Amino acid sequence: MxxxxxxxxxxxxxxxxxxxxxxxxxxxxxxxxxxxxxxxxxxxxxxxxxxxxxxxxxxxxxxxxxxxxxxxxxxxxxxxxxxxxxxxxxxxxxxxxxxxxxxxxxxxxxxxxxxxxxxxxxxxxxxxxxxxxxxxxxxxxxxxxxxxxxxxxxxxxxxxxxxxxxxxxxxxxxxxxxxxxxxxxxxxxxxxxxxxxxxxxxxxxxxxxxxxxxxxxxxxxxxxxxxxxxxxxxxxxxxxxxxxxxxxxxxxxxxxxxxxxxxxxxxxxxxxxxxxxxxxxxxxxxxxxxxxxxxxxxxxxxxxxxxxxxxxxxxxxxxxxxxxxxEGVQIINGYTEDEGIIYFSAGVDVERLFDQANKFVELFVPLPFTRETPLTAQMEIGRRFREFYLKNDTASKDNLDDLLRYFNMELFSFSAVSMQKLVAKRVGDRSYLYKFTCKSELNMFSSATGLDGLFNYRPVTAHADDLGYLFPSSTTIDMKSNAFKMIDQLTTLWTNFAKYGDPTPDDSLGAKWLPFTSTNQEYLDIGEILVPKTFPDKEEIDFWESVFQEYLPQYVP
Known part of the structure; x- marks a missing residue:
């Protein structure tokens, strides 16, 4: 007792x-x-x-x-x-x-x-x-x-x-x-x-x-x-x-x-x-x-x-x-599925953003290029990125996900995967990568920032939506609910890591989270269930790295 x-x-x-x-x-x-x-x-x-x-x-x-x-x-x-x-x-x-x-x-x-x-x-x-x-x-x-x-x-x-x-x-x-x-x-x-x-x-x-x-x-x-x-x-x-x-x-x-x-x-x-x-x-x-x-x-x-x-x-x-x-510090690193939603918050005029995306390729120039390459290079870089994400379409609410994917990468996803690749090359250091995809009433970023009308066409997992699964809000959550199951799942992963250095030391969560390696780029999809996967956002990451390799190779891990 x-x-x-x-x-x-x-x-x-x-x-x-x-x-x-x-x-x-x-x-x-x-x-x-x-x-x-x-x-x-x-x-x-x-x-x-x-x-x-x-x-x-x-x-x-x-x-x-x-x-x-x-x-x-x-x-x-x-x-x-x-x-x-x-x-x-x-x-x-x-x-x-x-x-x-x-x-x-x-x-x-x-x-x-x-x-x-x-x-x-x-x-x-x-x-x-x-x-x-x-x-x-x-x-x-x-x-x-x-x-x-x-x-x-x-x-x-x-x-x-x-x-x-x-x-x-x-x-x-x-x-x-x-x-x-x-x-x-x-x-x-x-x-x-x-x-x-x-x-x-x-x-x-x-x-x-x-x-x-x-x-x-x-x-x-x-x-x-x-x-x-x-x-x-x-x-x-x-x-x-x-x-x-x-x-x-x-x-x-x-x-x-x-x-x-x-x-x-x-x-x-x-x-x-x-x-x-x-x-x-x-x-x-x-x-x-x-x-x-x-x-x-x-x-x-x-x-x-x-x-x-x-x-x-x-x-x-x-x-x-x-x-x-x-040396010896163990790492978990990751990002949410729809990180880029944050770009549309904090005072942004969405219609003006669409207008700039359609008129100026510079909107699609990731931050390092704006600081470290000449304008002629930026115009070509922006053209490539806009073509990759929008193809020949016009930016609007109808293809908002394409623009969102660009901002996902620019703000968080590319740098998170780059960090993992750098750490994986270090001998003896163990690190874990995740992509957070949980969806429930705990995902409150879009509504809290007034963006739920803009992103009302599908459930989203925005920037900061993972916080509701680690820390309580003013709303009481039924401990028998599906939302609380995901709370228990995430808090178990995080505290297992704090205790043992391994987020899944046994099979109690139904999946094994493997450390990230250069060979397979393992990561865990943290959704309603846990799904081990490999090579996160591979097509996009490969494209971004190819452009960086040409213009700013120091940013390629």
Missing amino acids: NILNWIYPLFWKIISVQVQVEEGILEGEVVANQYGNPFFSFKGIPYAEPPLGDLRFKAPEPKNPWKGVRNAKVHASNCFHYELFTNNTEPTIGSEDCLYLNVYTPNIVPVHPLPVMVWIHGGGFISGSGDDNAYGPEYLIRKGVILVTLNYRLEILGFLSLDTEDIPGNAGMKDQVAALRWVKRNIRKFGGDPDNITIFGESAGGASVSFHVVSPMTKGLFKRAIMQSGTVTGWLPHTFRPREKAIRLAQDLGFYSNDLKEIYKFFINQPVENLYGKEVRLSYAASSKESPNFMNLFALVSETQFGDKERYYYGDAYDLVRNGMH
Whole structure:
């Protein structure tokens, strides 16, 4: 008999529970779980000093100890952000004092330390938080793992770079590193195993996980990594001409100077209200193209060395995966079936998009070519891509799937498969690839972004639709329903990987997920049932690689 079966009623009477971490005492609580046993919840735990004043844009400082008992029953402030998929640029909530994490554990005194899963939220490095209104533990904690969620600085406050010692860039990623270091030091106090930590995330969070796999600052902080719809080999997570972008931002805010020190002083003294909800498009082509705002985000940069300060990321992404990836880290990486639906969100005028697709072949030029090839080459590249996807048809709602397939590849799918191919060439590294195709009432991205009318001709699995199978929404799901069966299936795969390094260690799920190899390119189709397959999206991948081989061969894995 599990001792917790009779201890839990006692905790319900106690309600509060205290844990001693390095910085002081935390008081959390026991929380009911309608999908399983109650769990211990500790929210709003500071993992670094607030990045205020001169710490704005800098790497976070370790948290100073506090006196007495700190209340850990409520979430702390989110980082300043705006809602990515609406036209509302007002922050929902936010503060510069926002470096907090949350720990949810099924048992603070287990017989054996529990596997730990650290979730890094997405949102285009623009929006989101680790709060349980979006990322609650109820599904995952049923599987005997500890869940940690966290906040990190976003957009300008988190990712502005002047390429100077004052604003080197990647502050938001260094926040994540500080959180991982805190977890490594303290998770044993919550019943966790500091030597069995899996980091996982989706979209910008998935890309973050992928960057951590190659960052010199994160070696030894985790054992496994799950990248959902985001990789270091993608193009969106890399800032194009970051210093120029920062200078343009200052100009947009009314400050004109080429003196980098003066520009830094300007930014450090700006009210925080001026440092979110800003979109900076550097080229005329980018300004004219009908595209969502996340295509021009503030994101990661390759850092310059300043004295003895740690650099989070530097070099070329493909080279780092080939030669700089952490040895022995096991990986799951994948994407959803209809990732490209996200392109039609975030302020895009769909009719204008159709018009541009029909008039200008440049709409079909993938991002690296727009930055690294001359216009004459771009015109030919765009012609080839439009012909491949649209043939001789006119872009419209009638053939929307053809345009969607292009955006699937440009935004996520091609870079995910490229990452797998690079990892597969490394001796001794094991990785798994998936394509997520589940369809149920849990798939809510299209309706949440007002696109359900546009994509009403078939069920879709859009970007972020996998989240509903990992984290609960406000709607209660019948545990006997088909939707909950898929929840149980995905959470079992993810937690098996966290526990054993193998998502299907036995035959209980009815399929064996084989590691990806260069020979067969194995992957798992995660739908209502699990279907092992080979060579994902082969025709499209082969075509993309052929064009890259001709013009930018460095992007061919």
